[in-house]
Amino acid sequence: MFLNAIVPIEDTEVTPIRAARGRVLASQIIAPRDEPNYRRAAMDGYAVVADDTLGASERSPVALKIGDDVRRGVVSRVHTGSKMPDQADAVVMVEDVERLDDVAEIRAQAHPFENVGLKGEDVGRGELIFHPGHRLRPADIGLLAALEVPDVTVYRRPDVAIIPTGEELVGGSPAEGEVVETNGLMNALLVEQWGARYRYRNIVPDVRELVEAALLRDTDADLILTTGGTSVGIRDLVSEAVQKLGKVLVHGIAISPGKPTALGFVEDTPIACLPGFPVACLVASYAFAKPAINRLAHVEREFERTVTGTLAGKLTSKPGSRTYARVALRDEHVEPIMISGSGILSSMAKADGFVIIPENVEGYDEGQQVEVVLFD
Amino acid sequence: MFLNAIVPIEDTEVTPIRAARGRVLASQIIAPRDEPNYRRAAMDGYAVVADDTLGASERSPVALKIGDDVRRGVVSRVHTGSKMPDQADAVVMVEDVERLDDVAEIRAQAHPFENVGLKGEDVGRGELIFHPGHRLRPADIGLLAALEVPDVTVYRRPDVAIIPTGEELVGGSPAEGEVVETNGLMNALLVEQWGARYRYRNIVPDVRELVEAALLRDTDADLILTTGGTSVGIRDLVSEAVQKLGKVLVHGIAISPGKPTALGFVEDTPIACLPGFPVACLVASYAFAKPAINRLAHVEREFERTVTGTLAGKLTSKPGSRTYARVALRDEHVEPIMISGSGILSSMAKADGFVIIPENVEGYDEGQQVEVVLFD
Numbered sequence: 001m002f003l004n005a006i007v008p009i010e011d012t013e014v015t016p017i018r019a020a021r022g023r024v025l026a027s028q029i030i031a032p033r034d035e036p037n038y039r040r041a042a043m044d045g046y047a048v049v050a051d052d053t054l055g056a057s058e059r060s061p062v063a064l065k066i067g068d069d070v071r072r073g074v075v076s077r078v079h080t081g082s083k084m085p086d087q088a089d090a091v092v093m094v095e096d097v098e099r100l101d102d103v104a105e106i107r108a109q110a111h112p113f114e115n116v117g118l119k120g121e122d123v124g125r126g127e128l129i130f131h132p133g134h135r136l137r138p139a140d141i142g143l144l145a146a147l148e149v150p151d152v153t154v155y156r157r158p159d160v161a162i163i164p165t166g167e168e169l170v171g172g173s174p175a176e177g178e179v180v181e182t183n184g185l186m187n188a189l190l191v192e193q194w195g196a197r198y199r200y201r202n203i204v205p206d207v208r209e210l211v212e213a214a215l216l217r218d219t220d221a222d223l224i225l226t227t228g229g230t231s232v233g234i235r236d237l238v239s240e241a242v243q244k245l246g247k248v249l250v251h252g253i254a255i256s257p258g259k260p261t262a263l264g265f266v267e268d269t270p271i272a273c274l275p276g277f278p279v280a281c282l283v284a285s286y287a288f289a290k291p292a293i294n295r296l297a298h299v300e301r302e303f304e305r306t307v308t309g310t311l312a313g314k315l316t317s318k319p320g321s322r323t324y325a326r327v328a329l330r331d332e333h334v335e336p337i338m339i340s341g342s343g344i345l346s347s348m349a350k351a352d353g354f355v356i357i358p359e360n361v362e363g364y365d366e367g368q369q370v371e372v373v374l375f376d
Numbered sequence: 377m378f379l380n381a382i383v384p385i386e387d388t389e390v391t392p393i394r395a396a397r398g399r400v401l402a403s404q405i406i407a408p409r410d411e412p413n414y415r416r417a418a419m420d421g422y423a424v425v426a427d428d429t430l431g432a433s434e435r436s437p438v439a440l441k442i443g444d445d446v447r448r449g450v451v452s453r454v455h456t457g458s459k460m461p462d463q464a465d466a467v468v469m470v471e472d473v474e475r476l477d478d479v480a481e482i483r484a485q486a487h488p489f490e491n492v493g494l495k496g497e498d499v500g501r502g503e504l505i506f507h508p509g510h511r512l513r514p515a516d517i518g519l520l521a522a523l524e525v526p527d528v529t530v531y532r533r534p535d536v537a538i539i540p541t542g543e544e545l546v547g548g549s550p551a552e553g554e555v556v557e558t559n560g561l562m563n564a565l566l567v568e569q570w571g572a573r574y575r576y577r578n579i580v581p582d583v584r585e586l587v588e589a590a591l592l593r594d595t596d597a598d599l600i601l602t603t604g605g606t607s608v609g610i611r612d613l614v615s616e617a618v619q620k621l622g623k624v625l626v627h628g629i630a631i632s633p634g635k636p637t638a639l640g641f642v643e644d645t646p647i648a649c650l651p652g653f654p655v656a657c658l659v660a661s662y663a664f665a666k667p668a669i670n671r672l673a674h675v676e677r678e679f680e681r682t683v684t685g686t687l688a689g690k691l692t693s694k695p696g697s698r699t700y701a702r703v704a705l706r707d708e709h710v711e712p713i714m715i716s717g718s719g720i721l722s723s724m725a726k727a728d729g730f731v732i733i734p735e736n737v738e739g740y741d742e743g744q745q746v747e748v749v750l751f752d
Contacts, residue, residue, distance in 0.1 A: 143558070
């Protein structure tokens, strides 16, 4: 529901290809010319007229004159990638040639086109190279450089506003009863890793008017993430503010930890209200903020880093909830992290990733094979 | 041989934790204090003396006075994460309490310590949090922030010198017979993605003295990557220069593509001489440059992004060589990229990753399950 209601970003910008790693193409790329744009030698050796080498072998080499240009009876030294002389139609590998002054003894027969790269063999002019929505990798940028494409049109990166809420939070040193703000910081770093830009806002106290003002200030962002203030109990200012200023699509989600998460829109801006307990906050961020950013950014496919291993202990789950169990990897073993409280941030630091247990599965037994989704 | 001969970087630097994402710790982190540093409510509800709630239930609630502080007979409203009043030893969830003016009707019995987070329950003072060699993720930085650790000592990022060689190369528009330099560019972008810094040097022509000078200029780097000039044929200036200025450990490696790769040292600086054919160059970079950078950077474990799928066609391999076959992913299907030439850069752009076929395996048949290592 939430993802389907998010409209991918329309704005585009032009960027030089060298700065385009990880960016998502907003338009297709058509090859502006052939690559290579000439016939090239595919091996170090001698360019020849193939017919001249008919029957050449180790035992009966064919002697041909070495010249600057190639014609019947004359061969020329070429290097891998160099331009083929016009009349040459094959290259005999250097290993199959004995050079004696200005004569080359050819010891292997060459067939026409052997070891010759044709014009356009890599990419033909007019060929569709990349679709819109393709995220550029270093090799893609190399291909664009080869084709002399200097810059590309990409979608603007998503802007994500991160608003920590909670009057117990402080930015600096906490007194007794106070807590250092970490949820916003962690989300800022994750959002950056997920390819978006962030605005890491000041802590907003639990005052209705201040929460509403904070949300309204960031409706020009592409996505708002709040942290804290979403318990399903009494003090639930954030989702109430969302409902007032826009629409809560869902409040209370069958994931564990992360149940108090709310998803919706402030005016037209998508918002994920993440729980205040840090582990719940991170789980909800992986479950909703990351896919929301990918959708905004037009990322077609995103592959997680996963490792498969054998459980070294039982993994329990919360019945009816999709459970994100923290695990550590020791060689081939997947070890459950026993500290299960969603307030225990150190359980994330001790873990390498999640095993995600579906809502209809009652945990996994020791010895079972499981897939671990590694933390970003 | 190559990796074992590389000495990890000793230099360290101090960085604020907010800038430390992806950096590798050079020293252990010991918790400087308890987290939390006070007893906290683990639920929204009422802090109580547990004994006061003995026998409380839906049918026979216990009425207790609501006050600012807790003592026998008096309870106090608390929020998740807030400091527990000194004499309270449990929290009754808000759902189990009916409030009538200044009286709380408790409808569930609380056991001592129920819904109370103890001081130090997340991290105890003096606890070892991270070992040296740990690469910091957003959640780790959150934990450091929670513990008021402002900055960390990390290893300096590796400096990688990238030197493209080949007189056929040009930086700008190629004439016939010329080729745009792409290998160095692609390696620069990969090296950056692998957590190192790069120096992307000008193209060095195939002149012995110039190649030697270029190598000597970058012996202060942590790793040198050259591209081109490594065919096992006649024109092999680069590995000859390495042998003269240092030591070639190996030249010619049983990987396909990538066979002409040479590995060694210029003075004491590790060098990987990557082939000039772009696909071979990239394969060799994944096979040798990436692990070399990880070793320099003290990265203990690196998990690739992999996807398992079913082969939609036969994958052939070069017998006796570890073959890096390019494949594309279409849903669950793994499709071989048919264009196999190592000079065909577009085959990388069309691919999502490699299937790595061991040297003693003769390819894989259609329908077989294979693991795809996705491109960075």
